[in-house]
Amino acid sequence: MTTSLINSRSSQHADAAYLHVPFCVHRCGYCDFTLISGRDELIDVYLEALEIELSSLQSPRPMQTLFLGGGTPSHLSLSQLSRLFDLLDHWLPTTSESEFSLEANPLDLSWEKLDLFAARGVNRISLGVQTFNDDLLKVLERDHSGTQALEAIQRTRSFVDNLSIDLIFGVPGQSLDLWQQTLDLAIAAQPLHISTYGLTIEKGTSFWIRREKGMLSPLTPELEREMYGRVMDCLSAAKFEQYELSNFARPGFACRHNIGYWTGRSFYGFGPGAAQYLDGCRELNHRSVTHWLKRVQSGRSPISERESLNDEDRARELAVLNLRQIAGIDCCEFEERTGFDVHLLAGETITRFLRRGWLEATDSHVRLTREGRFVADTIVAEFL
Ligand code: SF4
Structure with missing residues (x-):
């Protein structure tokens, strides 16, 4: 194993980790995540490489939050999942106080897998529902129906209380x-957490190609805006608290792991395409699954990009991450952590957006207004 791999992790400490499981049955038309589909024969090789990558820690690191994302972690077989959990028990142990999240697809959630997840300490499941409408599920090229998603929600609840569902709006x-209708069904299903994302069509996806050929008509920005407004109204009426631009939770069930990202906490990343942030240094693993595999197997570092942020860049990045949260920037805490007064760091930007009604400032905080949430990307870009 290369020295650089050992150095980057063994000397740094974090109590949060993201682990990327890059396997899916097929690639959905809109998806540009790091993954490989129809290559299940690589899963065992991946687990071997993961063991090598995890061993770069050199000693076990107890986790406050651990997040298995993908891809589709739930796609692994029972024996492959057991092997993965054995690795995690050793290198990234969790306790009942930790938050241990796993992303799942509805068709994977058999009674046996749910039983295994609960037995191995998974206490939060994030289910990729996207929509309950069967026609739209076909447009998205998902492999489940709305009814199957509802059944998976019911089954999951028998094992894991803390269930989150992902929904997409802006689907052609x-x-x-x-x-x-999807929001009503989601609320009636009583998850403790809902994430909602506007569909983005990324270059390189089959949606992008179909749109270029005129075979896919995106919704108008005005309709997408109405849909986002509808989410905020409906979920707040149903007693979900919006705590981030895309995330809503019953009181006490905000995702601790993701809050760690938005508050600038250090975290490890393992697996292809995984990012990690340790002591102001951001690193990104190779995105190609086969490339990541070859590098790790041959003892080379899987990291493809490394960026050390200076103090001002760190402060600006933290301001952006904080602003994604509905609570916004806590000015005193921000100054304690970064050494920068946010009003001096970004005074002109703040004043401009206060005047437009997109930001609001109290004695202690600067945050997006409801109107500002619709144009959040434009606002946060000005803080960098
Ligand atoms: S299941 Fe999720 S990760 Fe896999 S291809 Fe579809 S959208 Fe992408």
């Missing part, structure tokens, strides 16, 4: 009424 062909 989706009307405001169809979006409302």
Whole structure:
């Protein structure tokens, strides 16, 4: 194993980790995540490489939060999952006080797998529902139906209370009424957490190609805006607290792991395409699954990019991450952590957006207004 791999992790300490499981049955048309589909024969090789990568820690690191994302972690077989949990028990141990999240697809959640997840300490499941409408699920090229998603929610609840569901709005062909129907079903299903994302069509995806050929018609920005407004209204009426631009939770069930990202906490990253942030240094593993595998197997570092942020860049990045949260920037805490007064660091930007009504400032905080949440990307870009 290369020295650089050992140095980057063994000397740094974090109590949060993200582990990327890059396998899916097939690639959905809109997805540009790091993954490989239809290559299940690589899963065992991946687990071997993961063991090598985890051993770069050189000693076990107890975790406050651990997040298995993908790809589809739940796609692994029972024996492969057991092997993965054995590795995690050794290198990234959790306790009942930790938050241990796993991303899952509805069709994977058999009674046996749910039983295994609960037995191995998974206490939060994030389920990729996207929509309950079967026609829109076909547009998204998902492999489950709305009914199967509802059944998976019911089964999951028998094992894990803390269930989150992911929903997508802005799907070609989706009307405001169809979006409302999905929101109503989601609320009736009583998850403790809901994440909602506007569909983005990224270069390189089959959606991108189809849109270029005129075979896919995106929704208008005005309709997407209405859909985002509808989420905020409906979920708040249903007693979900919006704590981040895309995330809503019942009181006490905000995702601790993701809050760690938005508050600038250090975290490890393992697996292809995984990012880690340790002591102001951001590193990114190779995104190609086979490339990551070859590098780790041959003892080379899987890291493809490394960026050390200076003090001002760290402060600006923290301001952006804080602003994604509905609570916004706690000015005193920000200064204690970064040494910068946010009003001096970004005074002109703050004043400009206060005037437009997109930011609001109290004695202690600077945060997005409701109107500002619709144009959050534009606002945060000005803080960098
Ligand atoms: S299941 Fe999720 S990660 Fe896998 S291809 Fe579809 S959207 Fe991407």
